[in-house]
Structures are given as structure tokens and as C-alpha cells.
Amino acid sequence: MILGDIWTILRDCFLCSFYVYGYIRDLEEKVNTLSGKKGELQGVYGGVNGRVQEARQDGYVPRPTVLHWLGYVQDDDRNQRVNSLLQRGVDEKAKLCLRGHCSWNCYSAYSVSSKVVRMTDVLPGLIETGNGFQDVADPPPPPVVEMLPEEITVGMESRLNEVWGYVQDDSVRIICLYGIRGVGKTTLLRNLNHKFSNAGRNFDRVILVESHTDVINIETIQLVLKYRLAIPNEVWDNKNQQGRAAEIFQRLSQRRFALLLDDLRGPINLAEAGVPVQNGSKIVYTTIMEDACNAMGDQMKFKVDCLLPDDAWNLFRLMVKDDVLNSHPDILELAETVADLCGGLPLALITIGGAMANRRNRDAWENAVVELRNYPAEFPGMGDLILPRLKFSYDHLRSETHKTCFLFCSLFLKNQLIRKDELVDLWIGEGLLRGSHNIAVARMQGKCIIDSLIGVCLLEEVQTYFGNYVKMHDLLRDLALWIASQDEGNKILASKPENDELIIEQQSVTWNEAVRVSLWSFLVTSLAPRPFSLWRFFKKSLTTAPPSCPRLLTLLVRYASMKELPEWFFQSMPALRVLEWSRNGNLTKLPMQKGELINLRYLNLSDTVISELPIEIKGCCKLIILLLDGTKKLKAIPKGLLSELSALQVFSRVPTVHYKSYKDKSSVFGVSVSSLLELESLKHIQDVSVVLSTLESRKKFQSSSKLQSCIRRLIIKTPESSSTSSITTMLHDGDFQNLQDLFISNCSVQYLTCLVKIPLLRFLFATNCPLLEEIIANHQAEEPIIGFTHLKQLNLNGLPELRSICGSAMAFPSLESIYVSQCQNLKKLPLNSQSGKRNTVLIGGEEWWNQLAWDDDATKDVFSSKFIRFSDFPNSNELEPCYTYEASVMKRYSIML
Numbered sequence: 001m002i003l004g005d006i007w008t009i010l011r012d013c014f015l016c017s018f019y020v021y022g023y024i025r026d027l028e029e030k031v032n033t034l035s036g037k038k039g040e041l042q043g044v045y046g047g048v049n050g051r052v053q054e055a056r057q058d059g060y061v062p063r064p065t066v067l068h069w070l071g072y073v074q075d076d077d078r079n080q081r082v083n084s085l086l087q088r089g090v091d092e093k094a095k096l097c098l099r100g101h102c103s104w105n106c107y108s109a110y111s112v113s114s115k116v117v118r119m120t121d122v123l124p125g126l127i128e129t130g131n132g133f134q135d136v137a138d139p140p141p142p143p144v145v146e147m148l149p150e151e152i153t154v155g156m157e158s159r160l161n162e163v164w165g166y167v168q169d170d171s172v173r174i175i176c177l178y179g180i181r182g183v184g185k186t187t188l189l190r191n192l193n194h195k196f197s198n199a200g201r202n203f204d205r206v207i208l209v210e211s212h213t214d215v216i217n218i219e220t221i222q223l224v225l226k227y228r229l230a231i232p233n234e235v236w237d238n239k240n241q242q243g244r245a246a247e248i249f250q251r252l253s254q255r256r257f258a259l260l261l262d263d264l265r266g267p268i269n270l271a272e273a274g275v276p277v278q279n280g281s282k283i284v285y286t287t288i289m290e291d292a293c294n295a296m297g298d299q300m301k302f303k304v305d306c307l308l309p310d311d312a313w314n315l316f317r318l319m320v321k322d323d324v325l326n327s328h329p330d331i332l333e334l335a336e337t338v339a340d341l342c343g344g345l346p347l348a349l350i351t352i353g354g355a356m357a358n359r360r361n362r363d364a365w366e367n368a369v370v371e372l373r374n375y376p377a378e379f380p381g382m383g384d385l386i387l388p389r390l391k392f393s394y395d396h397l398r399s400e401t402h403k404t405c406f407l408f409c410s411l412f413l414k415n416q417l418i419r420k421d422e423l424v425d426l427w428i429g430e431g432l433l434r435g436s437h438n439i440a441v442a443r444m445q446g447k448c449i450i451d452s453l454i455g456v457c458l459l460e461e462v463q464t465y466f467g468n469y470v471k472m473h474d475l476l477r478d479l480a481l482w483i484a485s486q487d488e489g490n491k492i493l494a495s496k497p498e499n500d501e502l503i504i505e506q507q508s509v510t511w512n513e514a515v516r517v518s519l520w521s522f523l524v525t526s527l528a529p530r531p532f533s534l535w536r537f538f539k540k541s542l543t544t545a546p547p548s549c550p551r552l553l554t555l556l557v558r559y560a561s562m563k564e565l566p567e568w569f570f571q572s573m574p575a576l577r578v579l580e581w582s583r584n585g586n587l588t589k590l591p592m593q594k595g596e597l598i599n600l601r602y603l604n605l606s607d608t609v610i611s612e613l614p615i616e617i618k619g620c621c622k623l624i625i626l627l628l629d630g631t632k633k634l635k636a637i638p639k640g641l642l643s644e645l646s647a648l649q650v651f652s653r654v655p656t657v658h659y660k661s662y663k664d665k666s667s668v669f670g671v672s673v674s675s676l677l678e679l680e681s682l683k684h685i686q687d688v689s690v691v692l693s694t695l696e697s698r699k700k701f702q703s704s705s706k707l708q709s710c711i712r713r714l715i716i717k718t719p720e721s722s723s724t725s726s727i728t729t730m731l732h733d734g735d736f737q738n739l740q741d742l743f744i745s746n747c748s749v750q751y752l753t754c755l756v757k758i759p760l761l762r763f764l765f766a767t768n769c770p771l772l773e774e775i776i777a778n779h780q781a782e783e784p785i786i787g788f789t790h791l792k793q794l795n796l797n798g799l800p801e802l803r804s805i806c807g808s809a810m811a812f813p814s815l816e817s818i819y820v821s822q823c824q825n826l827k828k829l830p831l832n833s834q835s836g837k838r839n840t841v842l843i844g845g846e847e848w849w850n851q852l853a854w855d856d857d858a859t860k861d862v863f864s865s866k867f868i869r870f871s872d873f874p875n876s877n878e879l880e881p882c883y884t885y886e887a888s889v890m891k892r893y894s895i896m897l
Contacts, residue, residue, distance in 0.1 A: 041123050044130035045073045055137035062137045069088055069129055142228050145197040145206040151187045152350070155311025160191050163302055167192070167258070167282055172300045174277065176293035177285045179304035182347030185286035186210070188304060189262050192284065195626050196258060203282075204255035205229070211263040221261070221273045222248065241272075247273030252281075261285035293826040305343030311337050315346060317351025327360040334365035341369065355393040368396075371858050387479050393458055394483060404432055406458055407490050409472050410480035411518035412557050417462060417469040417888065420450055422852050425650070429578040429602025429625055430554050437754045439624070439649040439686045471628040491551070494518040512548050520558035548696060554578040564589045570596045582627070592616040601625070601647075607656055610634040616835070618644040625649065629654035629689075629884075633670070642678035652677060652689035653715055655883045657891075669693070669715075676700045680707055687738070689713035689884075699729070708734040713741040728754060740790075744769060751777035758785030762814070763885035771800050776806040788812060793888060795819040795881040796826065806830040809855070812840070820844040821870075828853045831863065842867045843879055 052062045147661040166172050176187050196206045209224045222244050225566025226236055229251050253276050264287040293301045316339035325332050397403050405427055412418050424446030433442040453459040456811050462469040484492040493514040520593045551571050563586045587608040606629040617640050623645050629652055655669055665685055679685055688710045692698045703708055727747045731756035739762040748771045792814050802823045809832040832855055846869050854860040881888040
């Protein structure tokens, strides 16, 4: 028994000694391991901390877990203990004896070694955590208030202060602003939004929801709230409307917010959108219906009245200008009378004041007084106040052509952006402009008419870096339709987005009377096309016979769901001049019988999936404009068809989406040699847009000075490698006076210096050109470059040898954007501090941006705020340009919207 206990003690002592001996023996190794792990951790720390600092410079917010890890790793007390322990380890190594197998102080050596082991065991976890941080920061939160451009506020200061008083009253949570259209409710709401930013009120978020199409509903409100609350797509996309409402409610319940809703058309249950009604938060909205205020349980109703006489006069005088008012002794008194007849309605004051801004003749002002006093009142609010006054501006347009062009704009939806060039071509197609035998002259006249309509406020110009557009205010569209309904020569049948199916019942114009028909719709929740069935419209007014449309001149149909049209569709449209059927993505066939559409002047089948053109189009001998852009399913154009269109002036068939969408299939758009020969043979052809996808087509194009002078949009994309001389010679020697868009791909060119000679070039896209080194070569920095004055977009992709765009900075007075991708050797842009004064946007990758060299820090700072990173978008393809300028503009606009 005693011997057994003694043996156990001796065994345990031996094992303990052996265990201690291992720590003493491996002391040096363990100290070295700790020192190495410490260094590795410091390296990981440096990388993470660098990423955090860079993210902070970009405005990103570091994640709390990352900051906690950085703080723990860099804790001074802990680091001091580690350093002290390493020093003790060094000291203990000096005490080792027997070749490191023992120590003069075994206990001290063991103690240090064991602490080193424990400390070493902690570091791998920290290293692994640091290496595991994929994202160290999150995007900055949305601003509390989104600032908008200030608007004219003459006479609105007192009412703004009164509404602001209700906002400051903590007992008032919901405020309704109601009044007739055009009275300034939207301006008041926007200035209220601006006042939130200046007043310093403690609101976590101020959210403005405006009606950009026709009506605000639950979906519209939820989409704006998603953006303003920064709800991630991965959270949003997986929920239905009720789930999204719950997500919004959870986020808003934690904030003090102000929700501003513009132009509600009826009561909305905000709880269905997820908006809580809680103390401290505010909901302010505008409406034309007082009943909506009562239905939504508002605590404060505020009627927005017309301006008082003094305020109305000040606004009117601001629009007319004093030099006009003082141009004749009697004009001032007459102008005061005209201002009084506007009834204090801001929209009428601005519109009529704009119309009279250049009237320096006394008779014109006296006549204005007489006309304003004699307008009838048909509809309360709209009929007796707004429409008669707005019609005054219409009546004073300089010609009947101006008036008809204005009415034509009502074919587009309310507040819809309308491309200027598209609108002008539609006018030309219907024959509204003189000189239609010369498309250039007619387009010039069309642009002048647009400028005139903008000048008297009947159209609103919208200019952003996305492009040049106009839009028609909803009241002005109502005016145009009201006028057209009383004009036998301008009867318009137009769809209403809120209820397409009621078009036949609700319109005062019938198919038999209609001169123009517009059928399309937009889904308000996403500002995206919503398909509808055109057949539903017809079956409400007919049984088996086609609709009788003997007077129809223009038929505009977009986003229709039908694949084919009935064979009899065009039989009763003998006068039809404009057939605008673009963006009908399901349309596979266009039915035509011999002898139909003989008066057609404009045909647009872009972005349809038609597989072939009917040979009967040969009979359209008056056709001026033929647009086939984006028709990726269309087979070769029948031989001999184009040559029969003797009046044709505009032909276009190019892709409409971004270039990678077609991959290597863009050759389906390639024009054949026979089609080029037929286009060349046309006497009146002036505007051509084509894809050259074969060597033969390029050779034919290169040999035709006529086609070169007509080309407006040119895409050069061939599967075979092209020699440098063939492309550069064509561009250098050709007469490209009308070329606006140029896309070059798969071409072995080294330089594109010859492009400076192209006067109207606005869009340049060079991609997958492996030998391209410079855009403008051999240029001395001290010599100014004259050229590229109209260039709006410069797109460069897949150019591994590209080193320079130009040797010195260029003016680029019209440049909107520069897109760079996969151009690793392009390290300097031809921009300087003067370039920074324009709204030029740079688009590219973070790595490319970081390697750019700048002339000075000021230039870099300016363009830093205008740089759009690929990483800012989940899918970088969203930013990729298209084959042409218009398509690129619309794509980027829809993304940003």
C-alpha cells in the first residue's frame, strides 16, 4: 500500500518534471513563434486600418465590429504586456544551460514559457478575424434632407411661414395643403423641404415624394422610402407589398421623420405603405381635393389661395421685365389689368407673363385685356380659371404650325420626358413642318418651334447630363387635349395611364373623328412600361369590322402586348402618315396588304421582334423616315425594297442596348452590300445609321462619298481583324460632315487622330482595339487642339495599349461623360481646372482612378466629386454605354432615376 503511493508520487513528479522540461526546452521556439504571430497580426492590422481610412475618405462609415477589432489589437496595455513578455523570454533564454535543456531558474523559465504559449494561442484568432473582413465600411446614410433647386417664391413667403408654424406645433402631425392646380402647392412643398434644412429642427429624415407620372400610390411611396431609408435590394426584392410595409414601419418607427407628398389624387392609407403616425413626426401633402383631407383624418387643413394683388403683380412684372413695361406709356396700366385678370394664379401669371414678355406694342396689350375677359368658364377651377388663361398663351403662338405642334405633344404622357429630336421627326412625318423635302431644314425649323414653345412656358426644358429633353406639364396637356377636342382638324384620342381600358368610353373623340391616336401606359410604381392589350380598345367599339379611321394621320402605340396585328388592321386608315410602333417588345409581324399605307411618311418599328419586313412596304412611296433600331430578330431587308422608297431621307438600323448585351451577335444588325447600294441610289437620302459588320460592307461604304456624307451613326464591328490603314484611311479621307455617333470595335488601329476633323461628333466608343495607343497622336503639349467641340460622351473599353487620349488638355465644351474600362495603361486624362467647371462625369474602376495622374490637386479634387465607381452599382454592366448616344443617355437616366 505504502509502496504503491510512493510509486504514484514518483511517477507524477517525473511526468510533471518532463512537462516542465518541455516548456523550458522549447522556450526559444515559443518566443520566436509569438514574435512572428505578433508581426503577422500587425500586418493584418495595417491592411484593415488602411482600408478603413480610405473608406472614411470616400465618406463611408466603418463597421462597429471592425472598429472594435482595431481597438482590441491596438490596445496599449495588451501590447505592452506582449512586449514585456517577449523581453522576459529573451532574458530567460540567456539563463538556459546544458545546451538549452535546463535553466538556472527552472520555475521562472517555465512560467515565462507557459505565458508565451497562452498569449500565442490568442493571436491566430485575431489574425483570422482580421483577414475575414470583406467589407470594412458601409455606404454613408442618405442625407437628412435632399436639396432641390430653389424656385420662384414671389408672394409665397407669408404662406410658407404659416405652414411652417403648423410644422413646429407638436400637436399637429398631419397637414393637408389643398387648392386648385397651378396655385403653387408644389412650389410651397419644395420650399418647405428646403426650410427643414435651414431651421435645424431635429428630424432624422425628411422625405419628399413627387408625382413624376400621373398619380402617387402605395407602390410609389414605398419605392421612394426604400431609397431614402437605404433599404438594401436583397432585403427589398424578397418581400411583397405587405412585407415591404413592415420593413418600412420598423425603420421609420425608430426615427423622427417628415413625409412630404405632392399631388395626391385621393385618400391613401399610409399604414399600408408602412408609414407610422407617431408623435414628433410630420406628414404634409398636397391635393386638389378638399375631400381627401377629410378622408385621411388630418389635424390641420391649409387652403392654398391665389396670390394677393400686390404679390401677383410682382410675379407678373418679374416675368415680363421692366424694359417691356416701360416701352410705352400705356403698357404699364394695361399690364396691371392683365395681371389682375390672371386671378392671382401663379401658373397663369408665369405663362401669360412669359407670352407677353416681348410685346412692346400698345395694341397687343389692349387686345390681351379684351381676350382675357372673354374666355368662357366650363369647369370649376380648371375650366373657369386655368384652361382659359393657359389658352391665351396658345392663341398667341406665332403660327398655326406652332399651335398644331403644341397639340401634338399631348400624345405623350403627362410630365414624360420627350426627346427633342424624336419629337421633331414625328412632326416631320406628319407633314407639320415646311421643307420636308430637306430633312435638315425641317429639323432646324422644328428646333426653333420647340424653343418658341419653351419660351412661352408651354413646354418645359429639362437639361441634365443625361441629355436634352422637354416635357409638358399635366395642366398644359389637359389644355392641349381640351383645345383639340374642339378643333375638327386636330381631334386627338389619347390613352390615360390610370385606366387604359376606359379610353373609348371616356374620350369625347371617336375613332371615326380622330386625327391622332396615342395608346400606351406607364407603371407608376417603377416608372417602367406596363403592357396593355390594344385589342381591348377595339372590341369596345366594333365587332368584326376594323375601326373606321378615315382621318387618322398619326398612330402612336408603345408597350402593346400583342404579337401580331389583325390582317385588316390598316384597311380603314388610308390617310395614315405616322406609324410609331417602337418599344412593342412582343410584336413579331406587321401586316400589310397591297395598296395600304400609301400615304405613310414615318415608320418606326424599333425595339420590336419582327422577323421580316413586308414586301408591301415598297408601295409606301412617300415614306421619308424608316427606323429599325434594336430589331435583333429582323432578317435581311428584302432585296429591292429600299430602292423603291424613292422619297426616303432617313434610314436607321443600329443596336439600342449596351454593347455587351449582344456579345458577338451584333452582326445581325450588319447592313448588306446590296442594301448599301440601294441606299446610295436614293435621290433624297440624307441621314443614315448602320452597322458595318463585314469587310465587303466596309469597302462599299468606303467607296461611296454619298453614304459617307449621309452617315449620322456608324458602328464598325467586324469579326475579322482590320488593317490600320483601311479604317484610318476611310475616316481620314471620308466626308463625315453629319457623323454624330461612332462605335469602333475589333479594329487594329493605332491612332484616331483623324476624328478631330469630324465637326459634329458627339459620341465616340472604341472597344476591343488591341493596338490603339492614342486617340490623338503626335500632338505637342503647347499647341492648342481645335476639335471635339460637340463631343458629349467618350467611351473607352478593352484597350490594353492605350496610353493617352491627347498629349495636352482639351476644351471639350460639350463633354458630359468619360467612361473607361480595361484600359490599364491610360493614366492621364486631357482635363484641367477649366474642365472641372463643367458637369463632366467620369465613370470607371477604383483601381484605375487611383493610378490617374493630375496636373494639380485642385483638378483632382473637382473630379473626385464627379467620379462614378463601378463598385457603386451591384452590377457594373448597368453603367456600360450602348452603341449610340441616345440609347446610352436613356439607359443611364433610367438607372439614376
